[in-house]
Amino acid sequence: MIISIASGKGGTGKTTVATNLALSLGKGTRLLDCDVEEPNAHLFLHPEITETEEVSTVIPIIDDALCTGCKKCAEICRFRALTVVGKKVLVFPELCHSCGGCMEVCPEGAVTEGKRQLGVMESGHCGELGFSQGRLRVGEAMSPPLIKKVQKNRNDASTIIIDAPPGTSCPVIAAMKGSDFVLMVTEPTPFGLHDLKLAVEAVKILGIPSGLIINRADIGDDRVVAYAKEEGLPILMEIPFDRKIAEAYSCGIPIVEAMPEWKNKFRSLYGRIEKLVPSGGQPQ
Amino acid sequence: MLVAVTAKGTNLAAEVDPRFGRAPYILIVDTETMDFESLDNSENVNAFKGAGIQAATMVADKGAEVLLTGYCGPNAFKTVQAAGMKVVSDVAGTVEQAVKKFLAGNVTYSDNANTEGHW
Known part of the structure; x- marks a missing residue:
């Protein structure tokens, strides 16, 4: 089963959801941080990196x-x-x-293959959780080839959680493509809704089933909920605007560590996703 | 001598467009006769990337030896330089004024791009 965490708008809580979901599932799960322009899942997971690979792309050299x-x-x-x-x-x-x-x-x-470095891919683990991330070279503008490389790093994990970049452009599509399910994280604000709509349209084109998590669910208004209803987008979880969560986040502590009762909430979230994926996901 | 001038319009009375790659028109002016050819640069105006490179290639192919413009980015500069052209940047006024000023020798050639590349 491959689950991508996407949003549209940045800063809605993709990494929060991705890291906490992955930690709650634990063994047999691998988190792939495909937000290669600014990978930040490592800030919460403190993974031990055991492999580093340079990733480059082909460019022409003229004789x-x-x-x-x-x-x-x-x-x-x-x-x-x-x-x-x-x-x-x-x-x-x-x-x-x-x-x-x-x-x-x-x-x-007269044209032969040269190389341009795109960035690096780093792999390791965080306890029993597998981990890989891409880091785009500073100044590089093209991230999809690096994202695709990170995506392939599935090892023998049966569940893959992909932390996708924000937006709806090529990097996001590259990160979501091939997923069994896209979990959208939004906030109930006009900006959150606006960008969520764009992301939902993009996922529709890819033909991947999707569901919604509303983060900071008790701020803003109810327009996101109304939109989800209209679209038939299931709301799978609501995360409150809670000072304890924010404090843990600011210290780089995952919610499930600061408030262990959230582990079960994330596990049942996974259970709900499994029911929404027709074949139960691709075997790895 | 042929000089290329970035312009907002299609004749000598047009104002110099400060942008090189994305100027709507580029005029190739013969400095001896003041005859000119107006090049439609609209394809580059809407280019996603590489507008300066293409504009530079176009004016080089026309045989211009000098480029008069406002700003010239690094890729465009590299291209005009490879073509053996010289660049005068920070040019303003009308195309005619710019060419006259150039003919009066009242200009400095750039030895670098004077703006950042943009994405």
């Missing part, structure tokens, strides 16, 4: 001795990572999306 300046590589590039001035090809590696088109079309074999 000026073979290049005739025919422009075919620049013409096929949709991201304008290559241009030809005079007879010389200029490469802008940060714009390259690694499609390999330039290498394919070059009649002279």
Whole structure:
């Protein structure tokens, strides 16, 4: 079973839900922090990192001795990572999306594979809980290849919890794709609702069943609840705006550690999700 | 000599557009005759990324030797430099005024980009 935790709006409690759900399930579970631009699940889990792997992507390298300046590589590039001035090809590696088109079309074999570092993937564990995260290189703009790499790091865990980035753009889609269930975390505010709607639409396109957690459930208004009803989106949990939770959070302490009674709430949340996934999830 | 000037309109009376890659028009002006060609840059205006690179390639292909503009980012600068062009940045006024000022020798060539790249 693969569950992605997503939101739309940032700061609604994705990491809180992901870490507490993973800790409550414990053995046989692996948390993948796919919010590679700012992975923060480690702040609550303090995992022991045992493996570090550099992740890079393919970029073109031009052999000026073979290049005739025919422009075919620049013409096929949709991201304008290559241009030809005079007879010389200029490469802008940060714009390259690694499609390999330039290498394919070059009649002279002058374009070969180089590398651009995207970031690192770190794996380890937190007690019996498996853990992996990606960390995007500072200055790098393209995160999906790193996210996909982190996603593959499932080892032998039977339950995978993916902490997705906020928003609805490519990194989020990359993180959610292939999940059995998307758990949306929102807050009952106009901003929370606005961005939740965008996320719900994105998940619909992917065709993944989803449910909702309302965090800080006792602030704001009831428009999120009304929207969920209208959409047929099940509300699976409500987390109150509780000073004790906020205090634990600010010290990097998971809710289930500060208030162990929450462990059962997260376990029954998982039980409810299992019932909403038609096949019971993919076997790992 | 041909100079490229970023412009908000299609003739010499148009104001210089401070942006290079995303200027709506780029005028290629012959400094001897003041004849000019107006290039429609709308494709680059709406480009997701790489507008400066494409604009730079376009003006280099037209044979311009100097670029007069407001701001030139790092990728655009690298491209015009590779093409052997010189850049005069922080240019303002009309295209005609900019070219006249350039002809009077009242300009400094940039040796660097004068703005950050943007995403």
